[in-house]
Amino acid sequence: MPLATVNPATGETLRTFDALDAEEVERRLAAAEAAFRTHRTTSFAERARLLRAAADLLEADEREIAEVMTTEMGKPVTQARAEAAKCVKAMRWYADHAEGLLADEEPAEADVKDSGASRAFVRYRPLGPVLAVMPWNFPLWQVIRFAAPALMAGNVGLLKHASNVPQTALYLEELFRRAGYPEGCFQTLLIGSKEVEGVLRDPRVVAATLTGSEPAGRSVAAVAGDEIKKTVLELGGSDPFVVMPSADLDRAAEVAVTARVQNNGQSCIAAKRFIVHTDVYDAFAQRFTAAMKALKVGDPMDEETQVGPVASERGRADLEELVEDAVEHGATVLCGGERPDGPGWYYPPTVLADITPGMRVHHEETFGPVATLYRAADLDEAVAIANDSPFGLSSNVWTREEADVDRFVRDLEAGAVYVNGMTASHPAFPFGGIKRSGYGRELSGHGIREFCNITAVWQGA
Incomplete structure (x- = not known):
């Protein structure tokens, strides 16, 4: 895929970029290694000062970078501005909290004595240059939620961004440079996907994080496993949105729409499968479809x-294929389902009902504004439908019954359970999934420690 800005609203190629040659990639790897030797020794106060400076710059650039994101991948510009603001919030949160999250941990005094030590503690030390392979759908947020904790922990970053958001990728490198970070602390690698393996196998790169598709995750994990390097993977999702009889149907339907079409429906944590108790199915379906x-x-x-x-012509074609397959196997189209005329890669908000396991859409992720509706006879069937997926990123449950909440929290196979609200990422809470949605966690204290050397220190008398 060429490194280019192609406007999804028109299909027009606006800018193209040359990939870095091998000599420049080598120079940047060397710069990262050199930067880590210094950055790892800086104080938390100095790291926080730099990150706050970057946050201030991003806040000032909000409208400008929002328009760049919208031009490159098509999200509504209001949502692009909100994404930039969210990044600012996360950067400031980690500047404020990283030192406490990575403070030395001391075992119980009795355990220290039992070990024969006069002193013992656990220290979180940085690992080194980390490769971040990032997607186009949240081109700022996906990067910042890695970069902010990684830099605060004393690591340095190498960004391989998606090929269709090169301007956003270059902006991120420039942002950290303008904030005063030394050369090599955060660099963008304008390279193709075929060059990722070589970078990851380089001994100076100590770990990798990837947000993206399952095939991309498999590829990076395989190489990293061969090299015995740590990885964190956040892959696809087909999140259930369960509505029980006690739910506030008006509010549930309202939030369901936002949960499905946020970011033009192109979000791993977007609700995609709407599982509704039969007692309220018809009422919910009417509200939701309207x-x-x-x-x-x-x-x-x-x-x-x-x-x-949607962000690409291929992405729209994938959506069409899933919808067409569902209809051929008996699904009912309640709204949408047909490509509009005109330029750009638009696809209408679509609701499909009467979904069965034989349809591709039942097990595959719909990355666009397409929702599937399921009727559940009771709580047991709702849980069974929700878990009948290869993915396990997040989940949404709407009920006023505490017994329902306890059951869903116990039994749903997902990295998060949101009750009477929409799944969202927040710097204070861990983010990630299970099954084919990946492993490891981003954000919170769990996320910042993923790329740390958790070091046990034992000291004798």
């Missing part, structure tokens, strides 16, 4: 637009 039909689809630069184009 609201999906009413969404304003259009130019993502328009402040009133709620759904813009």
Whole structure:
């Protein structure tokens, strides 16, 4: 895939970029190694000062970088501005909390004595240069949620961003440079996917994090496993959104629409499978479908637009294939389902009902504004449908019954359970999944420790 900005609203190629040659990649790897030797010794106060400076710059650049993101991958510009603001919040959160999250931990006094030590503690030390392979759907946020904790821990970053967001990738490198980070602390590698293996196998790169597709995750994990290097993977998701009889149906339907079409439906943690108790199925389906039909689809630069184009022509074709397969196998289209005329890679908000396990859409992720509706006879069937997926990223449950909540928290196979609300990432809470949604965690104290050397220190008398 060429390194290019192609406007999804028009299909027009706006800018192209040359990939780095082997000599420049080598120079950047050497710079990362050299930067780590110094950055790892800096104080938390100095790291926090630099990260806050970067946050201030990003806050000032919010409108400008939002337009770049919208141009490159098509998200509504209002959502792009919100993404930039979220990054600022996370950067400041880690600047404020990293030192406490990575403070030395002391075992119980009795255990220290039993070990024969006069003193013992655990220290979190940085690992080194970490390769981040990042996707296009949240081109700022996905990177910052890695970079902020990694830099605060004393690591340095190498970013291989998606090929269709090169301007955002270059902006991120420049942001950290402008903030005062020394050369090599955070660098963008404008390279193709075929060059990732060589970078990951380089002994100066100590670990990798990837957010993206399952095939990409398998590839990176295989190489890292061969090299015995740590990885964190956040892959696909097909999150269930379960509605029980006691739910506030009006609120549940309202949130369900946002949960499905946020970021033009291109979010790993977007709700995709709507599993509704039979007692309230018809009422929910009517509310949900009407609201999906009413969404304003259009130019993502328009402040009133709620759904813009999907990011690529291939992405739209994938959606069409899933919908067509479902219809051929008996699914009912409640709204949408047909490609509109005109330029750009638009696809309408679509609701499919009567889903069966024989349809591809039942087990595959729909990365766009397509929702599937399921009718569940009771709580047991709702749990069974929710777990009948190769993915396990997050989940949403709507109920006012505490017994329901306890059961879902116990039995849902997911990295998170959101009750009476929409799944969202926040710097204070761990983020990640199980099954084919990946492993490891980002954000919170769990995330910052993923790329640390958890060092046991034992000291005799």
